[in-house]
Each structure stands twice: as C-alpha cells, then as structure tokens.
Amino acid sequence: MDLSLSDEQKQLQDAAERFVRDKYTFENRRKIVATDRGWLPENWAQMAELGWLGMSFKEEDGGYGGGPIETMIVMEQFGKGLVLEPFLPTVVLGGGMIAAAGSAAQKEALLTPMIEGKKQFAFAWLERQSRYNLADVSLKATKDGSGWSLSGHKGVVYNAASADQIIVLARTAGGAREEKGLTLFLVDGNAKGLSRRDYPTQDALRASELTFDKVSVGADAVLGTVDAAFPVVEDAVDRAIVALCAEATGCMDAINAATLEYIKTRKQFGVPIGKFQVLQHRMVDCFTNAQEARSMTLMASLKIEDKDPVVRHKAASGAKVQIGKSGRFCGQSAVQMHGGMGVTDELSVSHYFKRLTMIDLIFGNQQHHLTRYSNLAMAA
Template sequence: MDFDLSDEQTMIRDSVERLIQDRYGFEQRGRYRAEEPGFSPAMWSAFAELGLTAVPFAEDDGGFGGGPVETMIIMEAFGRGLVVEPYLASVVMAGGAIRHAGSAAQRAAWVPGLADGSTRLAFAFAERAMRYDPAAAAMAATPSGDGYTLTGEKSLVLHGDSADGFVVLARTGGAAGDRSGLGLFLVPADAQGLSRRGYPTQDGMRAAELTFDGVSVPADKVLGDPSGALPIVERVVDETIAALCAEAVGSMQRMHDLTIAYLKERKQFGVPIGGFQVLQHRGAEMYMALEQARSMMLYATMNASEPDAATRREAISAAKVQIGRSAKFIRESAVQLHGGVGVTMEYEVGHHMKRLAMIDLAFGDADHHLEALAENGGLAAL
C-alpha cells in the first residue's frame, strides 16, 4: 500500500506546518485565546487564505475537493500547535453534515461561506443525557406549517458561542433511543427563541449551551430526510473521530519532542538526566506508543470515507482505542519526566496533556470503543 503523499497533499502539509511554526508558538497561542471569541480571527483568515477551510468541500461547491487524507494532514499540524480556532467545529463537523445531507441549493447557499472562512457554523447534536449515542437525542422538532418548531436544549456545542449558525440534531418522531425519527436543521445564531451561554473548556477551547424555545425552521433549512438523519450524523462523527486521531498524533509528537529535549537539557548530579538509562527507556517507550498511534491514525483515515457503516465504525473504534491508550501513556510519561513544571499553565506540556485528555473523552473514550469492538466480534481485519 502506498502511503506517499501526492504533490498537492505535500504542498498542503508544507504550507500548514510552516504557518504553525511561524505564527503559532506557545506564547502566541496564549494571546489568541485571550481574544474576544476565544481564538484569533486573524489566524482564521490566514487559514482561509491558505485554502484550509475549503479543503473537504467538493470543487463544484466551491471547495478544494480534498478528503480524509488532506484533513488528516491539517489536523496533525493543528495538534502540534494546539490550535484553538474552530476548524473542527465548523469545517469538519457542521461542514460535513452539509456536505453529506445538504441539497444542491443548500450547499450553494452555505458551502462558499464555509470554504472562504466568512461563515462559521457549529454542530449542535449533544444533549446531557445522550452520552455517546446520537440516537438518544430527545430534543423535539414539531411540524409547524411547512417547517418545524425546535424546543429543547443542546449541550457542549463546540465553539457554539461564536458561531454564525448551527446544524441541529432534533427528533421529529419516535422516542429517545430510536434510530428513526431524527432530522438535521440549519438554524441561524440570531433566530428568535434561541439563546446560548458560552464558556471555556479545560483544554483551551470554547463551547456553549443552547436553549431552543419555539425556534421556527422553514422547510428549506431541513437537511435531507427529516426522519432519517442518523446515518449522516454517524458518518460525520466517524469523520470527526478520524480528524481527532490526527490531531492527537500531532499533539503526542510535540509532547515527545519537548520531553526528549528536556531530558537532554535538564541536569542532575552534574549530568543531563537523559544520560540515565531508565529515562532513555521511557523516552523510547513513548516513541513506540506514538508510532502505534500513528499507524492507527492512518488506518482510521483510510476508512473514514468507507461507505459501509459497519466496516467504517470498526476501523474508527479500533483507532480510538489505540489513540486513547497511547495518549494516556505519553501524557503521563511527559509529565512524570518533566516533574512539576509539566503541569504548570506557563509550560506547553500541561496544555497538551489537557487537550489529549479531552480528545480521549470526545465521542467515546478508549474503554467505550473497546467495548463496542468486543460486542461486534473484534477487529476482523486483524
């Protein structure tokens, strides 16, 4: 199997890595987080100018025509830089829902703005009682005239406090847990009856709680089948997990680099502590865990566009298990080898530790996906 990047993919990799290296140092990231939306609008514009926001969208819709590999390249670089801009929320998640479920007219209306960065959307699918199963959504979408009325709450909407609009998962029929009766709705942030409360998350990102009090959604803002959206949501979740796997690998790579550099520089008893064999062994074990994670990141990326949902989910779950285990070992080892400085706000390692912990919990932690694999007979390909 050929893992070499094409010329276009290499160009994307070189461009985004250079941008992160030049303009996304740890101190710069702190300043970006302090800006009003919780990220840097100037950096968001820089991502758009490079064409990064257009990557996943079809050329006919105004995008670059890329796929999971291009997204992997971008997200891995973002992981190294601990990027806080809403790329995952707007381009991968909300944009993915529009790519897969939107009509030609809806894509024409929304994709150009997403692709050039002028419009930012958020994916409002989670609810407090849902845990990791989108079929457990209970927020009501009641037929009203030629459209629907949304009533209920959405929780942990990533970058929902600064989004221009939302792709909302709501139930048009059935009960929580039913696989049918779910629809996706496009709702502008200024819709009457919609309120939101934003807050920072532990890993430096932003999220929001949304309340829908009789929000009217016309028929042309319904994405796809109003009672058959679950397969689309599951596909978007799988693509998002694959992107998060890439981000995690980038973050783990950075933690490993910082740790090895620290072992070479920090002296004890008059010599660098990296000269002690037991610490060398731990550094080597971190590298092995990183490469295991990288292999499963590639496996998830290759299967992210798999049309068969069962095959795709099997690969995604397997990757999430290994990514979670590797991230746990690497973040714990990095902090142990750094000592107390590893958990301070002034040092980069602690911020990677927090982000990796949040990635593990997102869309199901390693234990959740291991149980899912076991229930389905394990990873058949292995």
C-alpha cells in the same frame, strides 16, 4: 501499497507546518486564548486563502477535490500548535454534513461562503443524559405550520458563540435512544428563542450550553431527510473522530519533543537526567506509542470513505482506542518526567496533556470505542 505523500500533499504539509510555526508559538497561543473569541479572524482568513477550508470537498460542491488524507495532514500540524480556530466544528462536522445531506440550494448558500471563510458552523447534539450515545436525543422538533418548532437543551456545543448556523440534531419521531426519528435542522445563531451560555473548556476552546424555547424554523431548514438523520450524523462523527486522531498524533509529537529536550538539559546528581537508562526506555516507549497512534490514524483515514459502513465505523473506533491509550501514556509520562512542573500552566506539556485528555473524551472515550469495535466485529 505506496503510503508516501504526493507532491501536492507534501506542499500542504509544509504550508501547515509553516503556519503553526509562525502563528502558534506558545506565547502567541496564550494571547489568542485571552481574546474575546478565543481564535483570530485573520488566521481563519488565511486558512481560507490557503484553500484549507475547501480542500476536502468535491469540486462540484465548490471544493478542491481532496479528502480525509488532506484533513489528516492539516490536523496533525494543528495538533502540534494546539490551534484554536474552529476547523473541526465548521469544516469537518458542519461542512461535512451539509456536503453529505444538503440540497443544491443549501450547499450553494452555506458551503461556498464557508470555503471562502465567510461562514462558520457548530454542531449541537449532546444532551445531559446522552453521554456517548448519538441517538440519545430529547430535544423535540414539532411541526408548526409549514415549518418546525424546536424546544430543549444542548450542551458542550463547540463554536456556538461564533457560528452563523448551528446544526441541531432533534427528535421528530420515535422514543428515547431510537436511531429512527432523528432530523437535522439549520438554525440561525441569533434565532429568536435561542439562549446561550458561553464558557472556555479545559483545553482553552470555546463551547456553549444552548436552550431552545420554541425556536421556529422554516421547512427549508431541514438538512437531509426528516426522521433519517442518524446515518448522516454517525458518518460525520466518524470522520470527525479520525480528524481528532490526526490532531492527537501532532500533540503527541510535540509533547514527546518537549520532554526529550527537557531531560537532555535537566541535571540531577551532576548529569542530565536523560542519561538515566530508565528515562531513555520511557522515551522509547513514548515514541513507540506515538507511532502506533499515527499508523492507526493513517489506516482510519484510508478506510473512512469505504462503501461499507461497518468498515468505516470499525476504522474510526479502532483508531480512537489507540489514540486514547497512546495519548494517556505520552501525557502521563511527560508530566512524570517533568516532575511537578509538568502540570503548571507555564509549561506547554500541561496544555498538550489537557488536549489529549479532551480528545479521548470527545465522541466517546477509549472504553466506549473498544466496546463499539467489539460489537461491530461480533455482528459482522
């Protein structure tokens, strides 16, 4: 099997690398973090102009006919720069679910402007009791005439403050934690009855706590089929996991490079500490962990469109397990080799370590996905 990138994919990689190099120096990123939005509209517009917002969608949906490999390429470079623009919640999650479950009218009204950089999305699924169970949903959607009324709470909703539409996972039938009876709804970001508390996360992104108090939506707000949203959500989350794994590989490359440079210049006993054999061995271990993570991410990217859902689920969970293991090792090693400075805000390694830690937690940590993979393997 030839795993080398095509000429078009190499051009995409070069363009993403230039974007990160020009827009996301460490100091530039600190300035972006301090803005009201936490990301720059001009960067988002440039992503749209470069075609990144539509690269992974089918041509009939207004995209450019790419797929998970193109997403992997861009996300890896985003990881190297700790890019803040809401690519994952808008394009991978929001756009992915609309492309998979949306009607022709919904795709035209939402996907086309999203690809043009004129609409953003957020995905609200997590609740206080949910932990990592996608089906643990208590927010209720009840029939209200021809439409629906939504009441409940959602937490840690990334990009909710900037989203034009929030895709909400609600329970329309069944009991707690049942996979059947879940429905996706498109809710306007400024809908009456929707209140929001915004905050920065540990890794400098923006998230919100959302409260729905009898938020009314029309029948056309249903995304997909009533009571049958779980497979759509599970597939979209698996794709998001693979994208996060690609981002993590970029983070690991960057944190390893910063650490290697540091031990080459930091002197102790009159010599660079990189001369000490134990640190040389540790850097080799960091490199090996990063390569293992990259291999698992590539495998998952190749399998995430398999027709068999079990294959897709196992690929995503397998990669997430390796990313959790490798990310922790590279992050902890970087901090240890930097000494106490490794955890300070002034050094980039602390920011990469924070992001790697958050990536491990989003949509299930290493232990959760190890259990999920084991259960899938036994059931096969």
